[in-house]
Amino acid sequence: MELTMSSQRSGKKAMRNEPLFYEERKKIHGVWLTPTAWDYIKAVGDKEGISASEVVERWAREHIGKDSDTPLPR
Numbered sequence: 001m002e003l004t005m006s007s008q009r010s011g012k013k014a015m016r017n018e019p020l021f022y023e024e025r026k027k028i029h030g031v032w033l034t035p036t037a038w039d040y041i042k043a044v045g046d047k048e049g050i051s052a053s054e055v056v057e058r059w060a061r062e063h064i065g066k067d068s069d070t071p072l073p074r
Helices: 035-048 052-064
Strands: none
Touching: 035 052
16 A cells, blocks of 8 residues: 655644644544554654654545545534
8 A cells, every 4th residue: 555645734833732734633532453554554654754643644534535425424
C-alpha cells in the first residue's frame, strides 16, 4: 500500500486547541491493531515526517470518506 502525503503546513504555526490541517480538532480514540499494522503506520509516518495519527487521518479521508456511500452520522 502506497500512501503519498505531504507534511507541509502552508506557513501555519501549530497553536494549542486550534485545528492545523482540518476544520475540526482531533479527539483521542482507541484503536486495536496488530504489531505489524502499527509498524506499517509508523514507517509511513516516519517516511513522510508525520505522526501515526496523521497517517490514519489521511488514509481515512482519502480512502474511506472520499467516495463513501455511507454518510457520516451528525
